[in-house]
Amino acid sequence: MIIPALSLGYRNLYRNIKRSIITFVAIAFATMSLVFFISLQNSAYDTSIGISTAVLYGNIQVQQNGFFPDSNFNKSFQTLEPEILKKIKSIPDLQALTYRLEAFGIFAAKEKSVGGKIIGVSAGTEKTVSTVPGVINKGAYFSVEDSLSNKGKAIIGSSLAHSLEINVGDEITLLSKDDSDSSVAEVLIVKGIFETGLKEADSNLIFIDIDYFREIFLLPNKNHSLVIKTNSIEAVKRVKNEISAILSNVPELKIITWKDLMPGLDQAIKLDVAISSLFYSTLLLVIGFTLSNTFIMSVLERKKEFAVLNAIGTSKGLLSLMLIFEGLILIISGVIIGTILGCILILYFSKTGFMIPGSEEVAKKLNINSVVYPWITFKSATLGPTIVFLIGCISLYLPSRAPYKIKSVEGIKN
């Protein structure tokens, strides 16, 4: 019964070849659009998360309970045991990690003074987690080989340098407080000036060597955060769970991700997903109704034919199956071709980059690259086609029931 139904269904596509082609093209175009736009959208999100986390936050941070969200200075933790750190480092998809310490302070030079954050970093490992060491536009970053030479030196943001009217080699005075609430006052020499393009970082941050930080703030062997970079944004949840398992015996430590550190970015992405879901839903609804309309029309114009076939002994079940196969051939071929075309488009733009016209200014403000180089994931390549396929199947329901309502005699007469 299946083979004859499949054969009849296939041949019926040639009854009205123009309609079949239009239906096929509609399915293929919808599938291609979904594959392309979902991949593009996910790639854009990952790119902007990657750019934002790479400057400072990393993808995951391990902190003492109570440190987040106010950067409570008194909530620091001892450097982890080498064995625990080794276990964390061996987690697949964990790319790099580094310790940091931070404090709020007042920075002054000559007559000028501003408030900001001073961050203690380890010169060697900071480079593997943050983009700051790579965007020094004046002077140099801390020395990895000679860590003693980093003592008393500072790397400062370009906007901060501009506000304080200082340059490489100039002095900057730091005023803050240490772990015992005593005042900390130090004179630092500007070794390098960085420019990330992020206003928050460029106008507020000063980096000093972490050992020097520990010395002046009286925090021997202490840290405020272990900043972790993962191979991909997708891996964040998995790596976080593995770190949680490793640190299960250290309840005073808390593990947070970029979503906690940058809730604004997370919410913006969620909002964008919600808006684009509406667009996708509309597209799918139109496709669903178009398919349903096409299939119903093809049934209505063949009422007499079905009545004759039924009268000469063709079962209603076979007629229904024939209609289902007729529709499925169109849907499956359309979905396959659409998926292939979508993937080809993505591959093409992954080489050349996809730029949203007129988005340069907005992208600059949001620190998002206006040119996106999309990539395909299993999810982005299958999500759209699966939904198109399911909608197509639903739209087949009504036409497939039509043969059961046919009355042979009346149908032939009409």
Add this chain to the structure above:
Amino acid sequence: MNSRYMIIFCLFFLFVTNLSAESSEVKDNQAKDLVTKAVEHWRGKSSYMVAKMLVWRPDHERTLEFSAKTRGREESIVKFTAPAKDAGNATLMKKEDVWSYSTKTNRIIKIPPSMKGQSWMGSDFSYQDLAKDAEIIYQYDHKIIVRPNESNANTTTVESIPLDSAPVPWGKEELDIRSDLVISSHRYYDQDMKLIKTLKATKIDFIGGRIYPVTARMTNEETKSWTEIDYLKAEFDTQFGENEFTTTALQKD
């Protein structure tokens, strides 16, 4: 006829509202006068103090000693004398500006407006608290909310709400002012009207020839940490040299 009644009604309405506004203004002036007199009583025309400051935290505490000079409503200078680590560090307040001097760096830093809410010398006082003596008179609207009554015979409570232009983080402040002009309690509320910290006079006694809150404790209501200042010596209405309240004076011993 109707229009005559209407005119009479309007005149009566204007009279009543005007009277009410005048009455409210008088009350506001009373409150402002009281706050002004309390601040003047606290500072005198000028003053010289020697004090001990205890900063208490759940896991540690430390004691500092300092001398303070004030002149008028808008000039103060505080110099730390102990412990040795902090000796020589000093803070100068002039109008709304605050400067800090550290002996270790031998540098004077002007505290930026955005950082005035930060802790002063690791205590529960902020630079804002030090600089705002005159601010509370000029940059706030005052209203008496509790007058002396049977249960609290000699204390008036004034609610002080900062003007929109006032550079302070508070939603309102409340001062309990005794009839002898001693501020016995000063409560600071945030913009959500949540109590953030309280400055309470824990010991009121005669010092320098006037009744004074000789021991005052600032309590952080969130963390319950506190800082207590104990005035050991006080002289009021003393004469100071011209250069006593300058950045140059910060660096002098």
